[in-house]
Amino acid sequence: MHTFTDDLATLPPDQQRVRAKCYHPTGIFNPFPKEALEHSIPARFEEMVRLYPDRLAVKTPPKAITYTELNQQANRIAHAILTVYGQDEEPVALLLQEGIAVATALLGSLKAGKLFVALDPSFPATRLAVILHNARARLLVTDSIHLPLAHKLAHHGSTLLDIDALQYIYTTENPGLSLAPNRLAYIVYTSGSTGEPTGVLYNHQSALHLVKRLTNVYHICADDRLVALQSWSFAPAVRTVFCSLLNGAAVFPFDLKGEGVGKLAAWLLQEQITITNLFASGFRQFVSALSGEEAFPHLRLLIMGGEPLYKSDVELYKKHFTPLCILAHVMGSTELSTTRMYFIDGETRLVDDIVPPGYAVEETDIILLDETGAAIRGHEVGEIAVKSRYLAVGYWGNDTLTAARFMPDPTGGEERIYLTGDMGMMLPDGCLVHRGRKEFLVKIRGYRINPSEIETALLGEESIQEAVVVARESPAGEQRLVAYIVPSSPYAPTVTDMRRSLAKTLPDYMIPTAFIMLEAFPRTPTGKVDRRALPVPGNSRPELNTTYVAPRTPVEKELTQIWAEVLSLDQIGIHDNFFDLGGHSLTASRVVYRVIQTFQLELPVRLLFDSPTVAEMALVIAANRAKLATQDELERMLSEVEAMSDEEAQRRVDETNSTMSKR
Helix, strand or coil: CCCECCCHHHCCHHHHHHHHCCCCCCCCCCCCCHHHHHCCHHHHHHHHHHHCCCCEEEEECCEEEEHHHHHHHHHHHHHHHHHHHCCCCCEEEEECCCHHHHHHHHHHHHHCCCEEEEECCCCCHHHHHHHHHHHCCCEEEECCCCHHHHHHHCCCCCEEEEHHHCCCCCCCCCCCCCCCCCCEEEEEEEECCCCCEEEEEEEHHHHHHHHHHHHHHHCCCCCCEEEECCCCCCHHHHHHHHHHHCCCCEEEECCHHHHCHHHHHHHHHHCCCCEEEECHHHHHHHHHCCCCCCCCCCCCEEEEECCCCEHHHHHHHHHHCCCCCEEEEEEEECCCEEEEEEEECCCCCCCCCECCCEEECCCCEEEEECCCCCECCCCCCEEEEEEECCCCCEECCCHHHHHHHEEECCCCCCCEEEEEEEEEEECCCCCEEEEEECCCCEEECCEEECHHHHHHHHHCCCCEEEEEEEEEECCCCCEEEEEEEEECCCCCCCHHHHHHHHHCCCCHHHCCCEEEECCCCCECCCCCECHHHCCCCCCCCCCCCCCCCCCCCHHHHHHHHHHHHHHCCCCCCCCCCCCCCCCCHHHHHHHHHHHHHHHCECCCCCHHHHCCCHHHHHHHHHHCCCCECCHHHHHHHHHHHHHCCHHHHHHHHHHHHHHHHCC
C-alpha cells in the first residue's frame, strides 16, 4: 500500500520557513507531551489548574473566570452528575449558550466520567429533539434561562440539572476518578447524508491527540488568547476550548451569529486575540466589514479550513494583516480533525488559484484510493483516506456507517483508515491537492467535471464576492450546472457578462446553464454553505445584456415557442442569444430538429450555430421560403441532425462561443 507519510523533515523550504515563524512572540512554548495521551482530559486540565491557578481561562462579556474558579465550578457539576447517575459511562446533554457555562458543564461532565453532547439553544427545537433522541441522554444539563426549553425537550424518564441552582450544594474538590484514555468523551453532531444529524464519537485519547497535534504545530502556549466563533455544538468550538484550556491559554467565545461579523474586529482588538479560526466565506464577510485602519497587532495565526481558499483570499489576508500574522489553510473533518496544512505569510507566492490543503501533520498518513478501493500513485486522482491511530471512535449508534467509513489497517496494525469522501492528488513534494468532494464530482454530457474549477473562474471576477456551482436535474431530466452568485456590489454582473468571461477559459460544457443571484448564501449551523438549501432555478428569462423584445411575426412567435419549450423558459426575446439563455450542444440540436420539422424547409444543419437569435433564425427561414423540402430531403435533413454527434455539436458551440467572446 502506497502511503504519504507525516515526515515533517521533508517539507519544502518555504513551508519550513513559515512554520518556523509560527510562535508567540513573547510566550514560552511547552510541547504537548505524548505521555498525556495515556491519561484523560480532566487529568490534563487539572495539571493546568495547578500550573496556572490565577490565569484567565474563559472570558465572555461581561464575565471572566480563572482556572481555579473554572475548576471549582466544573467540580460542583461533576459531583451533582455523580449523585444523580453514578460513574456509569453514558451521554449527558448540555443545553447552554453562555461560554463560561458551557466550558464548566463540559468539563464537569468529563470529570464525572460521562460523555457530553452540546446542544445549541438557538437551533430549531425539532433538530434538538432529533439529537437528544439519537444521543439517548437521560440527563439534560441546563441553566435557569434555558430551563423552559429543556422542559419541552425532555423525554420521559430524563432528568434536568439546573447549574444555577448548584451554588454551595456540592463540593468544589476534584472528584478524582481514574479515567482510562479509551473512555468515551463526547459526541459532536454533523450534517448527515440523509439530512439528519450524525453523531461523531471521540474518546479521551483521540481528543487529546488532536490537541497535541494542533498545539505542537501552532505552538500554542499559555500566553495565547484564542477566540471561539462557532457554535459549541460543533467540532471547531470544542477543539478551540480544549486547545486553550489544556495548554493554560485563555478562550474567548464570541457569538458570531448573534453579534454579527461587523463587531468581530473590535473584539479581536479589544481582547488582544492571538489565534482565530474562520471559514473562507466568513473571512470574506469579515474583511468586507473592515475600515482598512485595523492592524490586529496581536493576531499571530489566522486558521482557515472547511471550504476552498482562493488566491484572492490570500491577497485579502496580505492586505489587512501584519507580516507577523501567519495564515494556515487546513484540511480536516469532524471525524479526524486537521490532517493537512499549508502555511502562508507575506512572502508566499501561490502557483494555482486554489490554495492546496498542503502538507503532513504528525502521526497522520494519507492514502489515495481508486474506485475499487485500491491504493494509487500520487500523480493520479483518488479518494483521500486518512490513516492514523487517533481517529474518532466512529458514529454514535450507527455501526453500519462506522463500518463503511472507518476501515481496519489491512496490515494488522493499530492504525485505522478513514474514507473522507474528498478527492485529491499528491504532488512530488508531498503537497496534497484537493479535487473536490466525491459526491460533488458530476458528469455533464459525458464530461466529468469538478465544480470548484468553475467556482474559481467565477471568483476571478471583481464583481463576484462568492460563487457556488452545483449540478441539478433540468425539467428534461438531464444534469445541468447551476451557478449561485453573491455579487460584491449592488451592480450585479449579467448572465451575458459571466458567460463571456467563462468562455475565455472554460469549454462550453463547463459553463453553467443557469445563474442565480443571491444576497447571501444559506448557511449550515457551522457556517458552511448549505447546498441543499440553495433555491431551485426557475423558468424566468435570465438577466442579459440585450433588452427584451417580443416576437413580431408569426415565424418569430413559432420560434420563440420552440426555444421556450426546449430551454424550459417562460419568455424569449427575439434578440436573445441562444447560448446566453443556457443553451448548449444537445439543446441546440433539438431546436434545429424542431425548426426543420415545423417549417419543412431546406435549412442547413448549422442553422442555430450560425444564427443564434430568433430574429436571425427568422431571417434565414424567410430567405429559404421558396426552397420547400421534399419528403426525402426533409427526412435527410432530420437524419443529419439526429446523426450529429455530441462532439460535432460541441465543436460548433465552441466555435460560436469563441466568435461571441471576441465581440
